Amino acid sequence: MDNDRLKNYILVGFMGSGKTRIGRELAKMADMTFYDTDELIEKAAGKKIRQIFREEGEASFRERETKLIRGLVDAHSEGGVYSTGGGLAMREENRKLLHQLGTVIFLDIDFDTAWSRLQNDTKRPLLQTPDRAGTILRLLDERRPLYLDAADLIVRADNTAPRHKVKEILTRSAQAGKSD
Ligand code: S3P
Numbered sequence: 420m421d422n423d424r425l426k427n428y429i430l431v432g433f434m435g436s437g438k439t440r441i442g443r444e445l446a447k448m449a450d451m452t453f454y455d456t457d458e459l460i461e462k463a464a465g466k467k468i469r470q471i472f473r474e475e476g477e478a479s480f481r482e483r484e485t486k487l488i489r490g491l492v493d494a495h496s497e498g499g500v501y502s503t504g505g506g507l508a509m510r511e512e513n514r515k516l517l518h519q520l521g522t523v524i525f526l527d528i529d530f531d532t533a534w535s536r537l538q539n540d541t542k543r544p545l546l547q548t549p550d551r552a553g554t555i556l557r558l559l560d561e562r563r564p565l566y567l568d569a570a571d572l573i574v575r576a577d578n579t580a581p582r583h584k585v586k587e588i589l590t591r592s593a594q595a596g597k598s599d
Contacts, residue, residue, distance in 0.1 A: 427498070471483070525573045
């Protein structure tokens with residue numbers, strides 16, 4: 420592992436891949452603090468993600484994401500498990516920052532699982548389209564290579580209990596650390 424990488428875990432992946440659920444469990448088992456980048460952005464902005472998209476547009480939300488993780492890297496924050504918004508790893512600059520921030524875990528979800536979890540969603544601005552299935556398919560296709568590019572570790576996002584996923588993550592990241 421590069422010596423200058425900070426000691427955090429970062430979960431990336433598509434909406435519905437379980438970043439928050441698994442992140443909370445990981446924080447508990449690794450005795451670290453859990454953070455959700457969407458929540459940190461909402462706190463800093465004083466408004467909900469939906470409101471940011473509506474009032475400021477997606478580009479402004481993306482700027483807020485970059486600013487947040489740049490701030491974490493600049494402050495040398497350690498000891499955190501970060502669940503990130505599904506689009507955060509799309510910018511190259513963000514992927515570099517995530518690499519500095521810690522071990523990046525990609526929760527890889529297939530279309531059927533994503534669809535079963537997202538078909539009735541009312542909160543995520545990007546999914547409020549007439550052809551939701553088409554939107555999910557397109558975004559998964561565009562984004563998967565970028566999640567893979569960001570990842571140190573790839574874990575399948577299925578319906579296995581979070582506790583088991585976390586054991587897998589901890590074992591595999593310890594092994595990866597040894598071989599670096
Ligand atoms: C987004 C995912 C959301 C949130 C915003 C945009 C995306 O987070 O950041 O709605 O672009 O995929 P979750 O992945 O936690 O749903």
